Amino acid sequence: MRRKKRRRLNWRNIIGLFLFIILIAGGIYGFTVYNSFNKAVATMHEPLEDKQSKKKQPEALKKKEPFSVLMLGVDEREGDSGRSDTMIVLTVNPNNNSVKMLSIPRDTMTEIVGKGKEDKINHAYAFGGVPMAVDTVENFLDIPIDYYVKINMEGFKDIIDTVGGINVENDLAFKVEEFNFPSGQIHLNGEEALAFIRMRYDDPNGDFGRQERQRQVIQAVIKEGASISSLSKAPDIFQAIGDNVKTNLTFEEMIDIQKNYKDAGKNIEQLVIQSEGKMIDNIYYGIVTIAEQQRIQDELKSQLEMNSDS
Numbered sequence: 001m002r003r004k005k006r007r008r009l010n011w012r013n014i015i016g017l018f019l020f021i022i023l024i025a026g027g028i029y030g031f032t033v034y035n036s037f038n039k040a041v042a043t044m045h046e047p048l049e050d051k052q053s054k055k056k057q058p059e060a061l062k063k064k065e066p067f068s069v070l071m072l073g074v075d076e077r078e079g080d081s082g083r084s085d086t087m088i089v090l091t092v093n094p095n096n097n098s099v100k101m102l103s104i105p106r107d108t109m110t111e112i113v114g115k116g117k118e119d120k121i122n123h124a125y126a127f128g129g130v131p132m133a134v135d136t137v138e139n140f141l142d143i144p145i146d147y148y149v150k151i152n153m154e155g156f157k158d159i160i161d162t163v164g165g166i167n168v169e170n171d172l173a174f175k176v177e178e179f180n181f182p183s184g185q186i187h188l189n190g191e192e193a194l195a196f197i198r199m200r201y202d203d204p205n206g207d208f209g210r211q212e213r214q215r216q217v218i219q220a221v222i223k224e225g226a227s228i229s230s231l232s233k234a235p236d237i238f239q240a241i242g243d244n245v246k247t248n249l250t251f252e253e254m255i256d257i258q259k260n261y262k263d264a265g266k267n268i269e270q271l272v273i274q275s276e277g278k279m280i281d282n283i284y285y286g287i288v289t290i291a292e293q294q295r296i297q298d299e300l301k302s303q304l305e306m307n308s309d310s
Helices: 011-027 031-044 058-062 123-141 155-162 190-198 206-225 228-244 251-260 290-303
Strands: 067-075 083-093 098-104 109-112 117-120 147-152 166-170 174-176 179-181 184-188 245-247 268-271 276-280 283-287
Touching: 031 228, 031 245, 031 251, 058 251, 067 123, 083 123, 083 290, 098 123, 098 290, 109 123, 109 283, 117 123, 123 147, 123 290, 147 228, 155 190, 155 228, 166 190, 166 206, 174 190, 179 190, 184 190, 190 206, 228 245, 268 290
Parallel strands: 067 147, 098 268
Antiparallel strands: 067 083, 083 098, 109 117, 147 245, 166 184, 174 179, 276 283
8 A cells, every 4th residue: 555655854955954054154254144143053052951961072073073963854833743754864074074874764663762662763753852862863873962953844945935046957857746847947946946856756766866856956055045145145044044943053063063074074975774664553664674773883883983882
């Protein structure tokens, strides 16, 4: 039976937003802009109180130590705690100038830390918010999560609209929902951009084609947001980010990342975790073997310069 798929932002959107925040922090100057960004970060900042003792110390980023980030793309509606439909772990290593990025499928079955049972990994956020999601991902991957970035899924659309839309080069003419995308250079507003990157089933290249469109959109957002023409829009851009992003990163830590880790951001490698779909009690789960889980854990530990058995 074909399962109905919920509309959701994909990992490229989340990374684009994260990099966008960092690039804006280091690339636009002026007192007004600085003030606007500082206020946005203050609005965004939400520490994980129960994890403060385990969080990396500020000097770790100044010393250019590897670190990890959990990115959560959350679909939250009024009266509903929402679910983290997108879960991405970034491991950043300035010593080999690389970022390894793992997108965890939302249906992955694992232990939900704090609930004492196995369930889909994205349910951890619904049960216990960011803290439970962080605990569950740490347990699943056997690595520490130093920082988190939670993004409201509608926020990406707002940011695109705030910068005045974006231009992309479309190689495949297609229509999805009420939107028509001809081939060639096209201009997209926020709603159109989300539809553009979500299309998959009519693309002969499947997920690979969708990923290419996502890359184009993200690059266009960063280019437009960092352009001189967007300087006057900076306060509005920062407000859109502040309204839709929460993180335990501080202003100073963002600046340190931009200054000390920007070369690593130029080399992003996507990791893929293999799973097998299985129906259990009429519910679909992604089952990851112990061997596959160990393989991913070892790769992330190596990137973070941890001992594989630590």
